[in-house]
Amino acid sequence: MTADADRDPEIEPDEESLGSDEGRGRIRQLVEQELGEEWAQRFSAVWQRLDEWDLRHNISEGLRERKKRLTRQRISDVATAMFVARGYDNVKVSEIAEKVGVSEKTIYNYFPTKESLAYDDADQQLMRLAAAVRDRPAGSSPTAAVVGCLKQDMARFGAALGEGGLDFLPAFGRMMRETPALRAAWGEHRHTMVETLTAILADEAGVDPRDPEPISAARALVSLLELMFDAQMRHIGETTTAAELVAVVTADLDRAARLLDTGLWSFHLMVEGRKTKDQLRDAAIAAEQARQQVMSALRDAKAAFRRAHREIHELQRAAVQEKRQQAREAPRLRGRGRS
Numbered sequence: 395m396t397a398d399a400d401r402d403p404e405i406e407p408d409e410e411s412l413g414s415d416e417g418r419g420r421i422r423q424l425v426e427q428e429l430g431e432e433w434a435q436r437f438s439a440v441w442q443r444l445d446e447w448d449l450r451h452n453i454s455e456g457l458r459e460r461k462k463r464l465t466r467q468r469i470s471d472v473a474t475a476m477f478v479a480r481g482y483d484n485v486k487v488s489e490i491a492e493k494v495g496v497s498e499k500t501i502y503n504y505f506p507t508k509e510s511l512a513y514d515d516a517d518q519q520l521m522r523l524a525a526a527v528r529d530r531p532a533g534s535s536p537t538a539a540v541v542g543c544l545k546q547d548m549a550r551f552g553a554a555l556g557e558g559g560l561d562f563l564p565a566f567g568r569m570m571r572e573t574p575a576l577r578a579a580w581g582e583h584r585h586t587m588v589e590t591l592t593a594i595l596a597d598e599a600g601v602d603p604r605d606p607e608p609i610s611a612a613r614a615l616v617s618l619l620e621l622m623f624d625a626q627m628r629h630i631g632e633t634t635t636a637a638e639l640v641a642v643v644t645a646d647l648d649r650a651a652r653l654l655d656t657g658l659w660s661f662h663l664m665v666e667g668r669k670t671k672d673q674l675r676d677a678a679i680a681a682e683q684a685r686q687q688v689m690s691a692l693r694d695a696k697a698a699f700r701r702a703h704r705e706i707h708e709l710q711r712a713a714v715q716e717k718r719q720q721a722r723e724a725p726r727l728r729g730r731g732r733s
Contacts, residue, residue: 412465412494421468424493428475433562437471444554451550466504469494470514477512478565482573487511509579512570516583519547520590523619528594536595540615541651544622545644552640560636567627587619588612614654621650 412421418441426434445464449455455463472494476485487508491498505511522543530539570576591612596603603609625646626639633639 412468412496417464417468421472421494424472425475428472428479433475436562437475439556440554441467441471443556444550447550447553467514469496469501469504470511473511474514474566478562478569482512482569482576507579509576512576513579513583519619520583520587522547523587523615524590524594527591527615535655536591536611536615537618537651537655540618541647544618544647548622548640548644548647552636555636555639560630560633560639563626563630567630584616584620587616591615618647618650618654622647 418438421441422434422438425437429437444467448463449460469490473485473490476490476493487501488498490511491501501511505514510516523540526539526543527536530536570580588609589612592603592608595611596605596608599608601608622643625643629639629642629646633642
């Protein structure tokens with residue numbers, strides 16, 4: 395059977411090649427046109443590591459599914475390079491289609507909106523979070539399930555970045571923050587996540603999804619995802635390797651999880667149906683331990699903030715003293731100049 399006979403008739407020839415090894419070379423050239431040779435090399439290394447990670451963790455993935463996944467990823471990569479290089483609002487979907495050599499219809503087959511080209515993992519992440527909460531082991535809290543899922547995402551993220559992808563994150567983060575259409579799209583996605591988790595939690599607890607408890611719990615859980623993104627941007631300038639970034643972000647997730655579990659423990663008990671005195675006593679002890687951990691983390695954070703504030707104050711005072719010294723010496727130096 396020939397390759398043409400084996401090809402899916404619904405797939406364009408250029409679309410077919412995007413998911414192949416040849417397609418990787420084409421995408422590298424397109425990214426180089428937008429961001430330059432150095433960034434094209436870095437992106438190429440990221441793609442290689444990301445593909446290796448996905449192959450290890452998607453053992454059952456068939457060849458056709460892998461090609462579709464790679465095609466989708468590579469279209470998004472070219473779009474992201476164009477967005478960052480030119481500005482999101484200055485790029486049309488038709489231009490992305492022309493750049494990668496497919497029809498605009500093909501782009502929309504993979505991405506329902508222009509915004510989803512930037513938030514390319516949003517739908518898959520929602521499915522992972524929902525599955526983590528819905529399928530968590532008995533006795534495991536929703537918070538632990540979400541944090542475990544996000545840590546897995548961070549591990550994949552760090553493995554893909556390696557040591558060459560960190561510098562791209564600030565530019566990407568600025569684009570996300572400063573583009574109204576992308577902020578609006580995130581708001582819609584956040585609403586969908588809250589609705590999805592609310593339904594799961596309400597079903598587990600046997601309560602109305604309109605009740606305040608499942609809604610509040612779902613919003614708190616979604617805040618962990620937002621914290622993860624914020625922590626990435628916050629710590630990017632403080633770390634030198636992807637491994638360091640992953641470590642500090644996951645540490646922030648653990649701190650936030652302790653705080654949430656202190657408040658969400660009663661909801662977890664309702665879901666688990668624990669009613670005996672011993673179980674309630676154990677829950678109270680666990681909640682008190684979590685509270686103490688939260689207080690300890692807050693004290694450490696407060697002390698670190700005070701140290702940073704003192705250092706800034708000392709630098710400012712030294713700068714003022716230096717200016718005063720320069721002002722005192724200025725007349726003497728001018729006098730020397732006249733003599």
